[in-house]
Amino acid sequence: MTQALFFQYLFAGISYGVIYAIVAIGFNIIYNTTGIINFAQGEFVMLGGMISISLLHYFPLPVAIALAVVITMLVGALIEIIFIRWLDSPSVLRMIIITIGLSILIREVALHIWGESIRSLPYFIGNELTTVSIGPVRISPQVFWVVGVCGIMVLGLSLFFKMTSVGREMRACSANRTAAILCGINTRNMVTLSFMLSAGIGALAGCVMSPITYTQYDCGTSLAIKGFTVAILGGLGNSMGAVAAGILLGIIEAYSVAFVPLAFQDAISITILLIILFVRPHGIFGSSAAARLKEF
Amino acid sequence: MRDSKLFKIALLIGLVIGVQALTSVTGTQYYLTQLTMSAYYALLVIGLAVVMGYAGQISLGHAGFFAIGGYLSAALTTHNLVGLQANPVIHGLGNLGMLVSGQDIYGEPLLVVAPWAACIIAVSMAAMIALAIGIPVLKLKGHYLAMATLGFGIIIYRIGLATEYFGEADGISEVPGFTLFPAIGSLGPISVSGDFGLRVENYYVAWGLLVMGLWLLLNLIDSRVGRALRAIHGSEEAAEAVGINTAGFKLKVFVLSAVYAAFAGVFLTHYNGGIGPSEASVMKSVRYVALVAVGGMANVWGTLVMGVGLSFLSLRGVFGTYDDAVFGAILIVVMLFAPDGILSMNVRALFGGRRTTDEHR
Structure with a gap:
């Protein structure tokens, strides 16, 4: 592998990785306030991309893009109000099945x-041919958009949860509901609000990634699996861990293209998921004691 | 209790024969094709019902076990081994009588694994994989368990889709029939295949297998194992405290359900004459979970009824392009309004709410 190719893969990996990180943070936001893993998280990303493409006419x-994000946030809020809000302490199994059903319905x-x-x-x-040269490496400017927008989202979210009163109330809600x-x-x-927020960041990520990765009605499932892998890898509920784990997974995936067939690319992240679940379910960046504290 | 179980099974057998008689009288035998396929799907689903309802473990990867059964038996009975005859493994299989030689349509020599041997290999492979996967996976709970089984299903799907041996995106076609009993005297051979002339006997083979599987599961549920499983579902810690080997029981039931799924896969693949990657897809696994949920989780009879009914409607194309959407909607509606299944709701309404949901556990 030449040096240029090495960096080329590295940047590809990072741009995919930050997307996975955003999906993982979407999981975390809802998990922190409700204890639910929303299996329809990947569908928010797909909706963001699809709606913005249609609105572009x-x-x-x-x-x-702004309208697509707002509409997806409304969809997220509607889903919560119609399907989840009125349930009285439902079991985990029930919530898993309901959110899986939701993801299928949205996809259909x-x-x-x-x-x-x-x-x-x-x-x-x-366009797709425009590149920025850094030494021998040529990078599409869209990669900077992806990394930049996702970075700003992560920063904005952590400020939101630390500084604003609504953010503090959400954290209080996750720390001790009663x-x-x-x-x-x-x-x-x-x-x-947590459903709206995670739908919104998912949709925005779906918009900025669309030029590179394309958008199809069923692209949500594999994103959700990878996002979940990243969320577990970084420790469920830990957003900085998710960023690190996301970039790590993206880079591993990017380099794996050189060694295994493309069709197995999904299998790699799932294998990582299975290994991490069996060996360290509290994530590589979290301690098992900290995993019990659901502080964002 | 025992009598009512026997009575219900006798009723089911009567119904199976009645439906066949009805279709032959009314000349609607084409329904038998879908009823046969539905029976195989129902076999998988009742096995999953015991895992989900009694042991309380969700599995989003059962299409994977179905595919292991189907793909292995299809590949073994289809791929020509003539070029590998010198290989000691193949030679050994031949000495055990597990190979069949013949000629393909061009008159070239053809050597494949016999369907019965392929069936044994495929089902034991599924059981072994279930065992290997089950030991670490069943330690997980809730979301982790759901994701891990989902991940397993996707890996199987990807392997089918990316391996040349399994036909990649095209799957495997022209799978030969599976002769269960050779011809005896004037009786023809009983063979699992898509041959239209064998439609009636295939219908009985499928339903016979389903009734046998059902009988076994019902006995299992009423036995010590079943009580142990219910205890695990109620409270794993309490079950552990009274000396139940919770991990062992969960694993056994998981492996059993994988064997059911693999059998369904083997038979349906021979019946259809092929298998494609869509049989291993996530949507199939979700669909099986939907059928268990709508049947009432810990309710094998309910799952059987819903499994056959909804699979039949789906295979008839009643839902059109909304097929997947219907199953998604079923999942949501059932889980929102009737977590104990549609049938338990009706029963309670009919009997004026005298029966509580606990009786169905």
Whole structure:
């Protein structure tokens, strides 16, 4: 492997990795407020991409993306209000099955709206041939968009959870629900908000990645699995761990292309998932004691 | 209790014969094809019902076990081994009488594994994989268990899709029939294949297998094992405290359900004459979970009824392009409004709510 190729793979891996990290953070936000793993998380990413592509016919790119994010957030809120809000302490098995059912329904609705064709947003700057040279390495500017937008999202989220009162209320809700209710926090609204938030970041990630990875109605499942792998790898509920684990998984996947057939690329992340579940279910960055504390 | 079980099984057998008689009288024998396939899917689903309902373990990877059974038996009975005759393993198999030689349609010599031997190899392979996967996986709970089994299913799907031996995206076709009994006197051979002339006997083979599987499971549930499983579902810690080997029981039931799935895979593949990667897809696994959920989790009879009924409707194409969406909607609606299954809801309404859901556990 030449040095240039080495860096080429590295940057490809990082750009995929930050997407996985965003999906993982989406899992974490909902998990932290509800204890639920939302199996429909990958579908939010798909919806963001698809809606923005459709809106592009009527609006300029930034407006289309912003609207797509807002619409996906509304979808997230609706899902929570219709299917989850009124359930009284449902069992984990029940929630798993409901969110799996939701992911299938969203995917099927998308199939009937957009069909099976593979779509994508245009590149934000230039086209697929535009590259930025760093030494011998040529990188598409879209990679910087992906990394930049995802980085800003992670930063924004951590500021949101630390600085704003709504963010603090959500953290209180995850730390101790009963105590949060006693303090006058409307925990049900916080759960709705967490669904909106994770739908929103998923949708935005879906928009910025669309030019590179393309969007299809069924691209959510593999994203959800990889996002879950990353969430576990980084320690469930730990967003900085998710970023590190996401980049790690992205890089491993990128280099694996050189050694195993492309068809097995998904199998690699799943194998990592299985190994981590069997060996260190609290993640490589988390201690087993800290795993019990659900602080974001 | 025992009598009612026998009575129900007798009723089922009567119903099976009745349906066949009805189709031959009304000339609607084409329904038998889908009923046969539904029976094989139901065989898988009742096995899964015991894992989910009694042992309380979700598995989102049972299409994987179905595919292991189907793919292995298809590949073994289809791929020509003439070029490998010198290989000691192949030679040994030949000495054991596990190979069949013949001629392909071009008159070239053909040497394949006999279907019965392929069936044994495929099912034991599925059992071994279930054992190997089950030991670490069943230690997990909740979301982790769901994701781990889902991951297992996807790996099997990917292997089928990317391996030349398993036909990649095309799958394996032209799988020969599986002769269960050779011809005796004037009676023709009983063979599992898609031959239209054998439609009636295939229907009975499928339902015979399903009734046998059902009988075994019902006995299992009423035995010490069944009580142990219910205890595990109620509270694993309490079960452990009274001396039940929880891990062992969960593993045994998991392996048993994998064997059911593999048998279903082997027979359905011979019946269809082929298998494709879609049989291993995540959507299939989710569909099996949906059938168990709508049947009422810990309710083998309910699962049987819903499994056959919904599979039949789906195979008839009643749901059209909304096939997957219907199963997704079923999952959500059942879990939101009737976590104990559709049938338990009806029973309670009919008897004025006298029966509690606990009786179904």
